[in-house]
Amino acid sequence: MGSESCHLLLLVDDPVVQGLIETILDQPEFVVSTFRNTGDALDQLRQLKTDLIIVDISSRKDGADIIETCRNINQEIPIIALSVHDSVDIVVKAMKSGADDFISKPFDALELKIKVRKVLERKALLREVNTKRKQLKEYDLYDLIFGCSRMMVPIRSVIDQIADTDVPILLRGESGTGKDLLAKVIVAHSLRADSPFVKVNCSAIPLELIESELFGYEQGAFTGAGERRTGKFEAASGGTIYLDEIGEINPILQSKLLQVLQDGSFSPLGSDRDVQVDMRVISATNLDIEQAVNEGRFRRDLYYRLKVVEIFLPPLRERVDDIPHIAEYFLEQFSRQYNRKPMSFSRKLLRLMLGYQWPGNFRELENMVKRVVIFGDETPAISEISAKKRVARSHQTSMPEPVIVPMQGLKTFEKEAVRRAERLIIEKALDKTGWNRVKTASYLSISYKSLLTKIKECGLHPEREAGTGIPDEI
Numbered sequence: 001m002g003s004e005s006c007h008l009l010l011l012v013d014d015p016v017v018q019g020l021i022e023t024i025l026d027q028p029e030f031v032v033s034t035f036r037n038t039g040d041a042l043d044q045l046r047q048l049k050t051d052l053i054i055v056d057i058s059s060r061k062d063g064a065d066i067i068e069t070c071r072n073i074n075q076e077i078p079i080i081a082l083s084v085h086d087s088v089d090i091v092v093k094a095m096k097s098g099a100d101d102f103i104s105k106p107f108d109a110l111e112l113k114i115k116v117r118k119v120l121e122r123k124a125l126l127r128e129v130n131t132k133r134k135q136l137k138e139y140d141l142y143d144l145i146f147g148c149s150r151m152m153v154p155i156r157s158v159i160d161q162i163a164d165t166d167v168p169i170l171l172r173g174e175s176g177t178g179k180d181l182l183a184k185v186i187v188a189h190s191l192r193a194d195s196p197f198v199k200v201n202c203s204a205i206p207l208e209l210i211e212s213e214l215f216g217y218e219q220g221a222f223t224g225a226g227e228r229r230t231g232k233f234e235a236a237s238g239g240t241i242y243l244d245e246i247g248e249i250n251p252i253l254q255s256k257l258l259q260v261l262q263d264g265s266f267s268p269l270g271s272d273r274d275v276q277v278d279m280r281v282i283s284a285t286n287l288d289i290e291q292a293v294n295e296g297r298f299r300r301d302l303y304y305r306l307k308v309v310e311i312f313l314p315p316l317r318e319r320v321d322d323i324p325h326i327a328e329y330f331l332e333q334f335s336r337q338y339n340r341k342p343m344s345f346s347r348k349l350l351r352l353m354l355g356y357q358w359p360g361n362f363r364e365l366e367n368m369v370k371r372v373v374i375f376g377d378e379t380p381a382i383s384e385i386s387a388k389k390r391v392a393r394s395h396q397t398s399m400p401e402p403v404i405v406p407m408q409g410l411k412t413f414e415k416e417a418v419r420r421a422e423r424l425i426i427e428k429a430l431d432k433t434g435w436n437r438v439k440t441a442s443y444l445s446i447s448y449k450s451l452l453t454k455i456k457e458c459g460l461h462p463e464r465e466a467g468t469g470i471p472d473e474i
Helices: 013-024 040-048 061-073 088-097 109-146 150-162 180-189 207-217 251-263 290-296 298-306 320-337 347-355 361-376 381-397 408-431 437-445 449-456
Strands: 006-009 032-033 051-058 079-083 101-104 171-172 197-201 238-244 282-285 309-312
Touching: 006 040, 006 079, 006 238, 013 032, 013 088, 013 109, 013 171, 032 040, 032 061, 032 298, 051 061, 061 088, 079 088, 079 109, 079 251, 101 347, 109 150, 109 180, 109 320, 150 180, 150 309, 171 180, 180 197, 180 238, 180 282, 207 251, 238 361, 251 298, 290 298, 347 381, 408 437, 408 449, 437 449
Parallel strands: 006 032, 006 051, 051 079, 079 101, 171 282, 171 309, 197 238, 238 282
Antiparallel strands: none
């Protein structure tokens, strides 16, 4: 279990049993904190490091509820239940509530020591396995986010420099560009990697609930507040809070958020006490937050508090080189997740991916790959991208050409207008014939050789070749 002492929390009503357990566990490797009051025990569990909980449920009608509450506070801390009753029903109920092991009273010293050490060793092993899994996942995530695009090199350099600091970070970019993923990468490479990571979507929480969600409340603070509830900021203390869609946060709450950033403290609803918190703040937005500041919808001082370091994530259409890499990542991930046979993309689909604009960015690509994996067929994806590209082209060609003021005389302007009109006519004719050049030449009443020359002059390419650099399928 290592040289560091293990902190045990003991919740037992009977002073005789309490004293017996304290005597048995009076070892250099253990630090035991004993409680008779449930509220005091839960307060310590929320605030201090705890490695194991031992709770006596035999004299408590709410014994199973206490175990469940402990488990809700911390999913990873092992719990041993004590009871004078060792019936199957009691054991099953304790286990269903979240207990990891069970000891029936009376017990001897050796049995208790074995149980405690066994549970702690199991916890240490599970932590080691989870750490290795996390490291592998973090490596994949880091590779996914940064890829091989030159545009991501400066961002990667910034992240490597600031990850192990506590400076506030503001992530900017279109919806779906990977801001959530980047926040996780930053945390994974920080000194708070093993501490809580709490995400708050500021636009998803109703206005009337967001203050209680962020800052918590005391019992009786409002109608329906039957017990004290910890808010997101308190839950994130010691770790990182990620405020997604920060530009949507209500102006009334912005001053309270500013206080947390400045002083590291706040007051829950219905409380006259200050709660001290220590955390890193990462926020994200896809809005023009400078405009919101200028219009008075977002506090200027809060904006500057949040953007000590500001990172702009480019859209996927500007990271074309990374598209095959990202798509392959999602392909492998979803094949494992949905237990599908490994597959690969056809060159036709890859060409379409590279020539598509991806207005939904990462999220759109991820969802498309997910459908390909689930149905085991990329035909719908090919049809979908092709249709979207045709719609985009039709919108472009239907837009009126801007009037260009001739700078080199009317004749030059006239030649340019004719060239554009000719290009548009040829492009539409080629689309109509499915890029059959012989039929197109006949349709336009020009020779085949003239058509080839004009196609080259106009820089036209069939869709299957456009901007991909990938050869046709053989």
